[in-house]
Amino acid sequence: MKITPLGDRVMVKPLVDLKEVKKGGIIIPDTAKEKPMEGEVIAIGKGRVNETTGERIAPEVKKGDKVLYGKYSGTEITVDHVEYLILREADILAIL
Secondary structure (H helix, E strand, O other), rough: OOOOOOEEEEEEOOOOOOEEOOOOOEEOHHHHHOOOEEEEEEEOOOOOEEEOOOOOOOOOOOOOOOEEEEOOEEEEEEOEEEEEEEEHHEEEEEEE
8 A cells, every 4th residue: 555645744664673672681561662763754745835925845854764753743553564653744853
């Protein structure tokens, strides 16, 4: 299935840290883990529209960029058993 975000929204695939066992052998359950705040841009919208002039402002990120985003930003979706996050470009803090 192909998904294209609208406006200034960006579709990000969170980068999952594979370290599940900490020192001492304690296993942390999924419900207690912190959400990743790093991800790869999978798809982007056409950009937001300037309310004054009506011109479209192109997004600063591009497909394939690794980005840092806010901890509780966006909406989680699952497509073909893969989790993604759709968030506004303003929620992206930096390009790594």
